[in-house]
Amino acid sequence: MLAVALALPWFGGVMLALVDGRRRGAAWLAAGCLGLALGVLAVLLGMVIADGPLEGVAGGWPSGVGITLRADALGALFALTSVAVLVSALVYEVAAGIRSPRFPALVLLLATGLTGLFLTADVFSFYVFFELSMIASYVLAAYGDKSRQLTAGFIFAVVNLLGSFLFLIGVAAIYHVTGSLDMATVAERLQGADSGIVLLIAVAIFVAFGVKLGLFPFHFWLPTVYTSATPAVAAMLSGAVANIGSYGLLRFGAGVMPEALQLGAPVLIGLGTASILYGALQSVSRRSAAEVLAYSAVGQAGYVLVTLSVAGAVGLTAAVVYAIANALNKALLFLSLEVRGWAVGLVFAVGAFSVAGVPPTAGFFGKVEVFRAGVTEDSVALVALLFLGGALSFLYMFQIYQHDFWREQRRTPASGRLVQAVPIVLMVLVVALGLWPEPLLRAGQEAAEAVQEGGP
Amino acid sequence: MTLAYAIGVGVLFGSGAFLLLKPDLFRIVVGIVLVSNAANLALMAGGLTRGSAPVDPAPGERVSDPLVQALTITALVIGFAVTALLLVVAYRVYVSAHTVDLDELSHAEARHEQNLEREELEV
Numbered sequence A: 001m002l003a004v005a006l007a008l009p010w011f012g013g014v015m016l017a018l019v020d021g022r023r024r025g026a027a028w029l030a031a032g033c034l035g036l037a038l039g040v041l042a043v044l045l046g047m048v049i050a051d052g053p054l055e056g057v058a059g060g061w062p063s064g065v066g067i068t069l070r071a072d073a074l075g076a077l078f079a080l081t082s083v084a085v086l087v088s089a090l091v092y093e094v095a096a097g098i099r100s101p102r103f104p105a106l107v108l109l110l111a112t113g114l115t116g117l118f119l120t121a122d123v124f125s126f127y128v129f130f131e132l133s134m135i136a137s138y139v140l141a142a143y144g145d146k147s148r149q150l151t152a153g154f155i156f157a158v159v160n161l162l163g164s165f166l167f168l169i170g171v172a173a174i175y176h177v178t179g180s181l182d183m184a185t186v187a188e189r190l191q192g193a194d195s196g197i198v199l200l201i202a203v204a205i206f207v208a209f210g211v212k213l214g215l216f217p218f219h220f221w222l223p224t225v226y227t228s229a230t231p232a233v234a235a236m237l238s239g240a241v242a243n244i245g246s247y248g249l250l251r252f253g254a255g256v257m258p259e260a261l262q263l264g265a266p267v268l269i270g271l272g273t274a275s276i277l278y279g280a281l282q283s284v285s286r287r288s289a290a291e292v293l294a295y296s297a298v299g300q301a302g303y304v305l306v307t308l309s310v311a312g313a314v315g316l317t318a319a320v321v322y323a324i325a326n327a328l329n330k331a332l333l334f335l336s337l338e339v340r341g342w343a344v345g346l347v348f349a350v351g352a353f354s355v356a357g358v359p360p361t362a363g364f365f366g367k368v369e370v371f372r373a374g375v376t377e378d379s380v381a382l383v384a385l386l387f388l389g390g391a392l393s394f395l396y397m398f399q400i401y402q403h404d405f406w407r408e409q410r411r412t413p414a415s416g417r418l419v420q421a422v423p424i425v426l427m428v429l430v431v432a433l434g435l436w437p438e439p440l441l442r443a444g445q446e447a448a449e450a451v452q453e454g455g456p
Numbered sequence B: 001m002t003l004a005y006a007i008g009v010g011v012l013f014g015s016g017a018f019l020l021l022k023p024d025l026f027r028i029v030v031g032i033v034l035v036s037n038a039a040n041l042a043l044m045a046g047g048l049t050r051g052s053a054p055v056d057p058a059p060g061e062r063v064s065d066p067l068v069q070a071l072t073i074t075a076l077v078i079g080f081a082v083t084a085l086l087l088v089v090a091y092r093v094y095v096s097a098h099t100v101d102l103d104e105l106s107h108a109e110a111r112h113e114q115n116l117e118r119e120e121l122e123v
Helices: A002-016 A024-051 A073-096 A103-119 A123-141 A147-178 A183-191 A195-213 A222-228 A231-241 A243-256 A258-284 A289-310 A313-336 A344-356 A362-376 A380-407 A417-435 A438-452 B002-020 B025-045 B066-097 B102-122
Strands: A054-057 A068-071
Touching (some): A002 A024, A002 A068, A002 A103, A068 A103, A073 A231, A103 A123, A103 A243, A123 A231, A147 A183, A147 B025, A195 A243, A195 A258, A222 A289, A231 A243, A231 A313, A243 A289, A313 A344, A313 A438, A344 A380, A362 A438, B025 B066
Antiparallel strands (some): A054 A068
16 A cells, blocks of 8 residues: 555656656646545555554565655655645646646656655655655746746755755764664664754754745745746645645654754744744735745744644644645645636635634634644743734735735636636635544544654 | 764865855855765764675674665765756756856846836836
8 A cells, every 4th residue: 555655656757757748648647647646645544544554664674674664644644635735736737738748747756755755764765755856846846947937946956955965964863873764763762862962963854844844044945936936836835845844843853853842942932933923924015926925834834833842742733734734725825826717716715714714714723723732731922923923814815815806807818617626626625624624633633643652 | 083074074064055155056056066975974974883895794793884875875866866957957047047147147037027017017
């Protein structure tokens, strides 16, 4: 099951790299392949929640020696969300007309990298899958081939490569200290290690994921890239690739190095708060929708960090649910940006409500979980921040809603039916998760438990 | 030995970071290459053990750690691929904008946006 989830997009990607993806047949084949992978991941998540984690060791080595693939609730949930976002973005782009022959293959390879890194239990193969997905997204960021997109793609690649190499240095340090690369073993052995060294490793890894997620002091690349990318690529970057950052913080922060997380909590809360406020204030002052969404992504990343560092089990559940809801919101909003048609105003409004945390949307339950974490941990700051941030996000989302959908009559013709259908399907998903949140909350709780058991 | 490695990693990383701050795309690429090699060197230094090559060792003989070398070669290959990709992107930027200077690129972009706004106003 694990191998199928990984091999499906991989083989598909390699095969499709050889053909011209602008042809409808090839592009739909890619979408079908990714849809199949999505189905496999959904089954996988069901199995993991019902019977506990699944494990497989590559090459028949004994566990702990060979490279382990392991699906627990956290990994499977993130993989499912990311692939769902990728499928919708790919279908959107196929319907709108693909402009580059390698686009479908790159999306499939990106899906391979993401699935792999969410489902691996080995620190180094995490790095390898991480690079695989990042390389695909560097190329995707330059998709469109205008000088502006190329420059943005270059900046994106350079900044994130610096992050990746810091992570690699962190991996080297982990291996030096623990003599192992298996996450569970690493978590076990780091507990007895010198806390100074562990903190140093934690800082290197935190910076790497902070860059990926676009947290406040490391966010400077993000607005340039999100505003110049095409809607489908922006949706992939913010809805799927940014998940690496949230997942990495959860897995390495709370799972592998919980002591360092506790020790660094005041700093992390400070950075997260700065991120929330900075993102919200910048968004309020912007007028272009893509720019507002980009800064809003900086702010939303802050919530994940603050919740993660404030609280124990409740905080972890909140961070997981929030990250998932946020990924879906961002994909929905970016995909609806350039769609024209009768339903698009409604779709955008639902996305805006979800970001602001108004029921019945998935974003509401993200906020409820964060609120609960704040109350359980008696953290006045978190609750106050939640309301302030919520109010500001309401403000900026409706500023652009008003600016884009009320004030000016759009003269451009309506988009194709399929192009319109993709954001509508995502909207239905966001509303459905708001009306019937049990599966999401259950998966979030299971994921939080999986994190606390140590490494995967 | 560890000290020598530490100095080596530090110098490589420092020079790489210095080059990354230059406003020239190709210097930035070279900076990334240096930083990637600093990471590779750190990876090698992470598992320094003395001994013979771990190919059919005699019982009880000390062997050097083969894992770090496997890790480093993987990281090297990734670094190589990434460098190739960065060079291609830098070249494409040069072809489309006729400059590799970041300051000039941002000036050109600002001019381009001004033109767009003017066109919008005229419409």
